[in-house]
Amino acid sequence: MAVEPEFDKPVTMVKALNEALRRSLDENPKTLVMGEDVGRLGGVFRVTDGLHKDFGEERVIDTPLAESGIVGTAIGLALRGYRPVVEIQFDGFVYPAFDQIVTQLAKMHARALGHIKLPVTIRIPFAGGIGAVEHHSESHEAYFAHTAGLKVVAPSNPADAHWMLRQAIASDDPVVFLEPKRRYWDKAVLDPTGAPALGLHQARVARSGSDLTLVAYGPMVKVCLEAAEAAAEDGLKLEVVDLRSLSPIDFDTLEQSVKRTGRAVVVHEAPVFLGMGAELAARITERCFYSLEAPVLRVGGYFAPYPPSRVEDAFLPDLDRVLDAVDRAMAF
Amino acid sequence: MTVDSTAGAPTTAPAHGSPADAGPPELVQLLTPEGERVDHPAYSLETTPEELRSIYRDLVLVRRFDSEATSLQRQGELGLWASLLGQEAAQVGSGRAMRPTDYAFPTYREHGVAWCKGVDPLNLLGMFRGVNHGGWDPNEKNFHLYTIVIGSQTLHATGYAMGITKDGADDAVIAYFGDGASSQGDVSEAFTFASVYQAPVVFFCQNNQWAISEPTEKQTRVPLYQRASGFGFPGVRVDGNDVLACLAVTRWALDHARTGQGPVLIEAFTYRMGAHTTSDDPTRYRIAEELESWKLKDPIERLKAYLVREGWADSAFLESVEAESEQLARRVREGVRTMPDPDPSSIFENVYAEGHALVDEEREGYLAYASSFVGAAAEITDGEDD
Known part of the structure; x- marks a missing residue:
């Protein structure tokens, strides 16, 4: 298969993630993207750039500014059969949603003895190094990894970011997807028409x-x-x-x-x-x-x-x- | 039922700035505490005697199930029980207003709603006995698992309702919560999301006056139903001990929601006649007179009085319901006593839908450890034989 023109030269991690969302939205009509400013603006880091235009506001949802509400309603949407991909705008803003993530999202599958699944992906730009103000540089992976019921991944480069996001969205388990924001603008070669070299949880x-x-x-x-x-x-x-x-x-x-x-x-x-x-x-x-x-x-x-x-x-x-x-x- | 929504009662306008504990005049009522049928300009309700008897049966059976569960806790068969005593009408009225395809998101006290949705009462007792954390299939009867973290489920209900809209379906959702939960941020966020997306969800608040030991005045300075106006959707206060009013108002609200007109907040004004749970002692914080005054508003007595006065229920009917309730109690008692403990290795089941290497490793480790005891016991016996 010929390499698509956009991908004939190295792309940023932002572009790689964007393409992963685009393909996930395209492949499964139940996939939704939701979060603060993910619509017209395309997200503060532009990871969702263009998706609102191409998939509409029913699939790419600008939400009220309320993180617990975003994750809580994503859970409800998942219960109705949807596959929400939630964006938390910055690492330090996930804490209002921490309760929903830890007490509900992580535990509901077990609570229901497996009768229901929670295919929710929570994307969080995390960690520091970009000269930001307080609450924009935190590394809170241990909180999430400590919680049974959640899967937690953190890619390091554009190709992994792309494939791991697609794998996370396809997963029937809740996945906390940590994006190293200071690597957002690193570039690497990516062929999104290929296949991932590794499973989501392989080192x-x-x-x-x-x-x-x-x-x-x-x-x-x-x-x-x-x-x-x-x-x-x-x-x-x-x-x-x-x-x-x-x-x-x-x-x-x-x-x-x-x-x-x-x-x-x-x-x-x-x-x-x-x-x-x-x-x-x-x-x-x-x-x-x-x-x-x-x-x-x-x-x-x-x-x-x-x-x-x-x-x-x-x-x-x-x-x-x-x-x-x-x-x-x-x-x- | 057709209701002109402009007829007044489901108002978004604050009424009179009345204090939080005020009942009338906003209270929608169709059956007085004395059992007299009254009309309400905005909420009419057509019922047949047969339907009324069926409602009465639900109320009695739900109360008997509840009292049996309390007894089972006292006997040590359940670790805890959250009684619905006094709230039967609010739950049966709203529960019966739902279609089978409508979805309920309960707290941990909605035993009457579960009954109306057709959930086997025994399923509710597993978590209180400690054999699971819920465990029924929520999609089987469209009744979600009990949620213990106060208010969390209102967001799940709202998200589910948003999904209904996306599907183009005409189902609706009821989010159950209480007066205490009304202070939770999640409930406010649910109101916001539901309003912004015009989601087909009815927020059904049973204001039972007490959040464990805290009276409603510790949660709010305005009547709870008036909260809706700030979020841009209708709020209604209904007599929560009047099953007919609860049925009529909830039916109206569900129709409002499912026809794309957005959410509704219903405040069912009722009273928690028992303790918060079997671990609670309400004599430490509330006076007996209050309880006595609410006994006069009992939800079952008023329907019984109405049925008897109209000649729609004779002693044979009342006795048959009584007998059926005792049968139910017996079935529940036997069911609980024979409910098996789960295998300890089930701890590792269903943690993930697609598995997890660490869970697998720990399951293996646990099984090896557990099986080592059998061998160890055998070794000790062998040693003694030597």
């Missing part, structure tokens, strides 16, 4: 290496790849595992990697304390204990509110902080 070895495994997802994958590149100049071969899915986690891929390298450093933007890294470190230790040459180290945000943008660079893990942890792990 990917983004770079092979033999000395240490860097574990990351979403926005930190790029930082880890850059760190691996820099370390290579010093003769260190770092492997980078892009988890992609945070619930469930592909521990098998992770285990294979760490058993080979003997060392692991987990990197995320969220505060280290009780973050995904804590669970990952515990599981890696359980699975790879006899292969480990060093404790699993974690690099992440500090136990403080996300700081004002002028100092966010000090809060966020960067290449130097990752390499500092690598040095400490290698010193064991």
Whole structure:
């Protein structure tokens, strides 16, 4: 099949996501897009650009400014047989909907002993690094991953964003879909007419290496790849595992990697304390204990509110902080 | 039933700025506490004696089921029970107003609505016994699962109603909630969404005067039905102990909703005659006189008085309903006592529709652990034999 003209050169993650929504709307008349400003405006990040025009306001729904209402009515629409894709405008605005997500969306399938399904996708632009005001830079993945009944994924690049969103929308389970907003404008080649290389919940070895495994997802994958590149100049071969899915986690891929390298450093933007890294470190230790040459180290945000943008660079893990942890792990 | 919606009663205009606890004059009533049939200019209701007897039967059976459940809790067969005592008319009246294709989104006290929708009462008791969290198929009778988080279901009802509009269907939805829930943000958001999208949903608020220990004055400074006017749809206060008024007003509201005219708020003014749940002690916060005054407004007594006075119910009929209610109680009692506990491994079932690696891993781990006890017991026995 010929590559469509729009996709004959690299596209942004925003475009890749937009195309995923467009195709999902096209493929299934029950698919709906709903959220604040997703209609005429095309969303504050333009992820839904043009969809309102092409699919109409019955399919691409501008909602009242009420996050609990958006998720709560999405649940009702799902009960009526629809497949809503909800946009929460920014990470820090999901909390009014937290109750609906955790007490209703996550638990209703089990409450009904499987009689009903809740195919709701909740898209959230998450994490920092774009110089934003408060509540626009948060990494709250651990809250959602902690809740049974939800699936949680976070792509790191345009192609994954595209395919994972289509897979999330097709899933009969509720999926929290975390979009690394500072990677929205990264470009990569995408052929939307092809097929996904991986299942939604499979991890990917983004770079092979033999000395240490860097574990990351979403926005930190790029930082880890850059760190691996820099370390290579010093003769260190770092492997980078892009988890992609945070619930469930592909521990098998992770285990294979760490058993080979003997060392692991987990990197995320969220505060280290009780973050995904804590669970990952515990599981890696359980699975790879006899292969480990060093404790699993974690690099992440500090136990403080996300700081004002002028100092966010000090809060966020960067290449130097990752390499500092690598040095400490290698010193064991 | 045809009602001229301009006839006055379902008004969006605030009436008199009356205090929240005021009953009359806004209260729609078709059957007085003394059992006298009265007319209302906006809500007429044609009924046959047979239909009235059927309504009476529903009220009696629902109350008997409820009292049996309370007893079962006292006997330790249920962990908890939320009694509907006093609210039978509000639930049976509104419940009977629905078509089979209309959908109800209940709180955890809508046993009378469940009855009208044809849900087996035993299904309601599983969650109170602790064998499940609901578990019936909501789509079988168009009766959603009981929702415990106060007010959450009003949004589900609204979303479902939005879906009805998208389908081009003429079904409608009732969202049940209470006076306490009226303070929840979700209820306000449901009002907003329903109004903006003109969703075919009727918000049916049973104002039973008490949210556990807090009287309605702790929730609102205006009569609850007047809240609707701020959202741009009609609000009606109905005598919640008058089953005929509840039926007439809800029928009107459902027709209003299903014909594309948008949502309606009904405030059924009633009283929680019992405790909030079997764990509650209302003597700590309300006076006996209040309860006594509401006993005079009992929903079943007034219909019985009307039926008897009109000569539509003789003692044979009343006794047959009584006997049927005892039969129901017996069936419920036996059903609950023989309700099996779920297998512990069912904890891992239905967490996800499409499965989850961690749930599978933990199920396996649990089963291995559980089965290790059998072996361990055998080993101990072997050791003693040695």
